[in-house]
Amino acid sequence: MVSLQNEKVKLWKKLKLRKWREREQKYLIEGPHLVQEAVFSAREQVNTILIDEAFHLPAEWPLDGIEIFQVTHKIFTELTQTETPQGIIAICEMSRPAVLLKPGRYLLVDGVQDPGNLGTLIRTADAFGLDTIYLGDGCVDGYNAKTLRSAQGSHFHLPVVHKNLFQLSKEMKAQKIPLYGSSLQGHELDQVSVNGPYFGLVVGNEGNGASPELLAEMDQQVKIPMRGSAESLNVAVASGILLYWLQAKGLA
Amino acid sequence: MVSLQNEKVKLWKKLKLRKWREREQKYLIEGPHLVQEAVFSAREQVNTILIDEAFHLPAEWPLDGIEIFQVTHKIFTELTQTETPQGIIAICEMSRPAVLLKPGRYLLVDGVQDPGNLGTLIRTADAFGLDTIYLGDGCVDGYNAKTLRSAQGSHFHLPVVHKNLFQLSKEMKAQKIPLYGSSLQGHELDQVSVNGPYFGLVVGNEGNGASPELLAEMDQQVKIPMRGSAESLNVAVASGILLYWLQAKGLA
Numbered sequence: 039m040v041s042l043q044n045e046k047v048k049l050w051k052k053l054k055l056r057k058w059r060e061r062e063q064k065y066l067i068e069g070p071h072l073v074q075e076a077v078f079s080a081r082e083q084v085n086t087i088l089i090d091e092a093f094h095l096p097a098e099w100p101l102d103g104i105e106i107f108q109v110t111h112k113i114f115t116e117l118t119q120t121e122t123p124q125g126i127i128a129i130c131e132m133s134r135p136a137v138l139l140k141p142g143r144y145l146l147v148d149g150v151q152d153p154g155n156l157g158t159l160i161r162t163a164d165a166f167g168l169d170t171i172y173l174g175d176g177c178v179d180g181y182n183a184k185t186l187r188s189a190q191g192s193h194f195h196l197p198v199v200h201k202n203l204f205q206l207s208k209e210m211k212a213q214k215i216p217l218y219g220s221s222l223q224g225h226e227l228d229q230v231s232v233n234g235p236y237f238g239l240v241v242g243n244e245g246n247g248a249s250p251e252l253l254a255e256m257d258q259q260v261k262i263p264m265r266g267s268a269e270s271l272n273v274a275v276a277s278g279i280l281l282y283w284l285q286a287k288g289l290a
Numbered sequence: 291m292v293s294l295q296n297e298k299v300k301l302w303k304k305l306k307l308r309k310w311r312e313r314e315q316k317y318l319i320e321g322p323h324l325v326q327e328a329v330f331s332a333r334e335q336v337n338t339i340l341i342d343e344a345f346h347l348p349a350e351w352p353l354d355g356i357e358i359f360q361v362t363h364k365i366f367t368e369l370t371q372t373e374t375p376q377g378i379i380a381i382c383e384m385s386r387p388a389v390l391l392k393p394g395r396y397l398l399v400d401g402v403q404d405p406g407n408l409g410t411l412i413r414t415a416d417a418f419g420l421d422t423i424y425l426g427d428g429c430v431d432g433y434n435a436k437t438l439r440s441a442q443g444s445h446f447h448l449p450v451v452h453k454n455l456f457q458l459s460k461e462m463k464a465q466k467i468p469l470y471g472s473s474l475q476g477h478e479l480d481q482v483s484v485n486g487p488y489f490g491l492v493v494g495n496e497g498n499g500a501s502p503e504l505l506a507e508m509d510q511q512v513k514i515p516m517r518g519s520a521e522s523l524n525v526a527v528a529s530g531i532l533l534y535w536l537q538a539k540g541l542a
Contacts, residue, residue, distance in 0.1 A: 268447065
């Protein structure tokens with residue numbers, strides 16, 4: 039059992055704040071479903087597991103090399119960020135992309151504000167097998183509790199990285215990675231050809247789309263053809279359609 | 291000013307419950323953004339507007355034929371379903387599809403549980419200009435406050451109708467409307483041909499997909515090709531991709 043004054047507990051509690059997550063490059067996940075996905079898909083990223091007094095760890099989980107602490111219910115309650123805690127928390131290391139940017143398939147997220155939307159975006163990027171998802175400066179934190187919940191474990195399948203997108207788009211251009219930006223002023227998808235399997239796709243803020251400065255760096259600005267009356271699509275829905283289109287046309 | 295004992299107020303309060311919404315075929319919307327969309331897009335469906343003491347109705351809204359009541363702040367507080375009420379509520383009539391089912395473009399939603407997801411689905415169906423969205427027996431209510439909020443006014447652009455989907459799919463077959471069902475056991479989209487602009491598309495519950503009995507009625511079961519590791523897509527994202535695919539291929 040670990041006491042509330044313990045230095046470790048103090049650090050764990052700090053990880054509830056974005057500032058400390060970024061400084062330590064660590065984050066908290068909660069609940070058996072997410073922790074199981076982490077230990078099976080990305081065990082090397084799982085640092086520590088904390089269990090509430092009453093929680094029993096499943097015998098089949100591969101836990102070699104992971105520190106495990108049982109904590110009092112009081113400490114657990116101080117650490118949890120959910121209304122109905124499920125008795126298990128893990129501390130994970132943020133995954134990092136390769137140091138050198140290589141041709142690949144990337145999603146660049148500019149200024150998305152809603153953590154649930156961002157989680158769904160991460161899950162969608164994962165489903166399409168993207169190499170990395172980059173979050174721009176104005177984006178909500180990729181490691182907050184709501185984002186992690188709605189991403190349903192996709193954080194353990196691809197790196198989720200905060201980075202300046204303008205600078206990144208310059209690097210991608212230098213690597214000759216074709217850049218596509220979602221914009222209501224863009225060309226409709228059926229009018230645009232896709233240049234091979236690699237891409238950087240920029241999607242933007244729920245209300246305003248991606249920033250004009252960033253869109254100006256794109257090779258193509260594209261728009262989903264829509265016949266109806268809704269002004270726009272949800273950003274995760276739009277991203278799913280664009281990723282499907284890039285996959286279908288880029289591999290054809 | 292209307293008093294709390296008033297029969298009208300009693301009825302308005304009842305509309306917070308699904309049972310009463312279905313019985314009366316009426317529902318509540320809140321906030322200037324949604325009410326504005328309603329009076330501009332579907333004024334004939336807006337029955338009554340209730341305003342809190344301090345709210346001023348914009349002079350440019352077309353309000354002919356709509357009953358308007360100013361209520362006390364106390365009554366308003368009893369009627370509101372949001373944490374930060376914005377001073378205006380409207381009572382709307384549910385829209386209905388044409389009595390006779392005609393060839394058209396329809397989304398059939400089987401057992402979706404999350405009101406936010408359902409709202410995003412309704413918004414997506416609207417963006418693609420669908421004729422009606424049908425919600426099956428096990429679906430969350432299409433007119434609850436969260437669904438209405440996340441649909442962002444799309445309820446005023448297309449009918450949102452609760453209906454038995456099995457029976458409906460029989461009626462669609464009789465009308466020779468091609469039926470497509472989203473299923474992890476389906477054929478990948480690139481292998482499937484789309485038979486003209488009309489369709490009924492079935493999408494299913496977040497965890498389990500559409501029911502096997504309903505899928506058995508489909509002409510085609512289809513699957514989005516995915517190269518990555520996420521087990522599945524969010525139902526609204528998947529629906530967006532399928533509607534884009536049906537539109538692109540059906541009109542080609």
